[in-house]
Amino acid sequence: MPPPPVDYSVYLVTDPTPAILGAGRTVVEVVGAALAEPEKKHIGIVQLRDKNADARAMLATLAALHAYTAPAGAPLLVNDRVDVAVAAMARGHCEGVHLGQDDIDGATARKMLGPDAIIGVTASTVDEAVSACRDGADYLGLGTVFATTTKTNTKHVVGTAGIQRMLQALLEAGFGHIPAVCIGGIHTSNARRVVFQSGFRPATADTRDGTIADAAAPQGKELNGVAVVSAIMGAADPGAAAAALAEQVRLGKTRGPNDFYRAPSAAKAATEPVQVSPALVQRILQALHETTPLSHNMTNLVVQNIAANVALAVGASPIMSNSGAEALDLARLPGSALVINMGTVTPESLANYVKAIAAYNAAGRPVVFDPVGAGATDIRRAAVRTIMAAGYLDVIKGNEGEIQTVYLSGLNDEDRAREEAEAGAQRQQRGVDGSNTLDAAARRRLVRRLAAREKCVVVLTGAVDYVSDSRGERVAEVADGHPMLGEVTGTGCSLGTVISAAVSAAATLRKEDTNGEEIDTFTAVLAGMALYERAAARAAVLPSVHGPGTFVPAFLDELARCRRAAAANDMAWLA
Template sequence: MDKTKVNYGVYLVTDSTPAILGNKDLTSVVEAAVRGGATIVQYRDKHSDREAAVRTARALLAVTRRHGVPLLVNDRVDVAVEVGCEGVHIGQDDMAYEEARKLLGPDKIIGVTASSIQEALKACEAGADYLGLGTVYATQTKKDTKSIIGTAGIRSILQALSAAGHAAIPTVCIGGINSSNATAVLVESSAAPAKSLDGIAVVSALVAAEDPAAAARVLLTNVAMGRVPDVVKAVAAATPLSHNMTNLVVQNFAANVALAVGASPIMANYAEEAADLAKLGGALVINMGTVTPEGLKNHVQALQAYNAAGGPVVYDPVGAGATAIRRNAVKTLLSSGHFTVIKGNEREIQTVYGSSVSQRGVDSSSSLTIPQRATLARALARRTGAVVILTGKTDIVSDASRTLRVDNGHEFLSQVTGTGCTLGTTVSAMVAAFRSDVLVAALAGLVLFEIAAERAAVRDDVRGPGTFVPAFIDELSAVRKETAGGNVAWLAKARIEALEVVEEESA
């Protein structure tokens, strides 16, 4: 496992004491929590003898490996070495970082607890792979807390890390966090755009839960929602390039949307420019609205230029199933490079996945249930390695390990030409500015876009689709400005929910 790509979003710390675990089996609890959305697991057991700890760690490792989730061992470096798990987490009173690194080698993860700026800076300078910050609130699961620092203390540490050049070090916070406060903790702790939390660590919220899988899905939803403002702020701060290779019908609309969300647009369909543009740190949108042999050649060349530069690419397979020409173009593009995000309606995503469907123009009539659409999105994400956005009355976003539904938006979006295309533009700005978590970046673009539409639709000056468009652009800009200024009240309108997804065989 590449330790630079670990997702710290929902960090489960185990507790085997009867007061927390009860009479449940720890391995079964971890299995359920990981299935529900826990993204990393720390086995913490200060009391069992070494033989018992090794036995439990091996059982947990079998679970986490099956789900592609890292397992860390708290403090007991010898146990981690013996079972061969992904790393350890050490506190201020545990083994020194340098000694742990000698025993584990360079490729293992070592996280360090920090409850002050000094401890955090020292751990980063030593080489810690991530930090566990806290304690945020008082908790019954950890009695030896040095201090309760609250969200203000977390924010101070994050600001200090950014100022010292350690903004890239992942951070999670721990202590009294649960489904009722997780989103608020992330929002209130943020020192964005410079530095924000990468996730939350929980104990009782999962280990003591009656249904750990359901509890993990709720926390996954909370974490995703709590990180949305960070993405919007990052775009406002960075003004990333949004390079659109799109159809002539929507170029002006897409450029105005890019400006409204805080990006810098360029409409450039000539691929000879792509290599230079890819070096500017932005993202590319390949919109298949107009298909020609020359256009397809340009798309392939631009895709490969951005892949070579490490830049994100958003693919919008407009009308993918409408004609044989478009279906063949999809195959050509998929075989020519890697896409960061693939966005389309149900029939477009079915075509990209390889299903035989018919499509009339660029529209889509939904025939799949929500669970079927979620399964389709996850299956395509797993196959391509891209984050998939399946649009519709209910939108689905998946990166194969996390799948969420979004129920925002307004019917006016379906009554104006090019709104789907400009969603691709919006998402490109998000993934360009926030590359640490593409799913969260894509989700942020989708939620921003659709809540702005809801706000625009109810304005007194909007009487229909024609007056909706300028109001929509205004609201995109307004939400971006509000968020950059620290006002995230609009996020309360977000309707996001993590989903349990069945296996792909029924996709």
């Protein structure tokens, strides 16, 4: 009878270093504690990793560990040492081996260990991943995701984008069925978003006008789980750490960090532009009014004042701070959300953004990215790549040139050349004002492709705004607002502020609060945009408004008025 399939959700790799284990603890004790209550099965597989131990000592440790792993149904593997695996398997104390790129190759190891051994291989590149599968690997460890102090001689830090590319290559090479875990710097605080963000999901097939073809979603490839050392070996309570990780991995597989509650599989792709019901918009704005979310803006001097005033007008609490160190504290405050506006980026501000993204990701709080002027200079294009690599961004909002730059910045040279040819001759984006060159179909396609790749909500602003959900499945069009918004500085940036507050507020709602309507970052973004654009449209036509100067105070008044109307459950403002 074949053994039951391995659960790769949480893969524990051991390390004997006292600095990780903590004083007075042994590997066997910690693994024993991590596997306490084996019936709960939080850990599906264990690897003994000890680069310095002698074969005899490893065999003894494997025997001791197997006493815990066997009752838990978790296979026990040994790192690097095929010889030790042969011996331990002969004694019934081991189920396989995990090999690096410098160890005995997988095909040879298979001959040595036989068909029943579990053989895993570490891969850091697309080629390594695919060849390991050709050599018969049973699973892959992909990494290094993040630089980690546990192993400093890692070859490549690939980030979630690198993991995604490897998963895509595996799928395309016909190895979509080979389980894959990622490794390096994974902890409870980032496991959910890493699992969600790393998965490869091809953009849903689209029709010529950029709407979604009514066909089954193409197949993707997700991570099966995460492999960790310090997150469990270094935890004060290894059992609790294992349980928490298992929960985060489960959430990452079924719901992304920006799905407040959604069924695991998305509703059938919509062929029509999606709309959010006025009742749901109203409910989200009520939550905004009631919860006064903290909108932390890392933004430039030009727009700080208007962004702060807009935040107040919509019922949020603004804090304008460009300090990455301060972000550590702010991210922990209840209801906080971060807006990164990279206008006037400098090396110093960039370093602060990176710190802040890490802090908000770790706290599980939303991040809105406004890639202001992204395509204007090489400095800004490089800043985009740094910010995109720094962590998970819940919402990316920009005009056409900015969104296109963000999209192209994540492609390899070959794909970029192809896409650029497809989109026609690329033009140099001159300033931060939008250049309107893509047609509606191309805009829809652009937001969906970027959203599907980055797994986040994408907003492309313009006379009509295009908004994609974080799976590239639903695209909404918002055609409200007023051209006057384009005549005043800071209005694009303060839309990011409103979005951050709406996302934060929506996350406090339960299904009971919304009449069962689905709610996620996508719906929250649309609610924030509805408020913003309706207020602008109302303000612009007031008799007191004669131009941009008189528009700003009237706009702030209307934002506050509409928000209060929503809070009082008066729907008239939305009409």
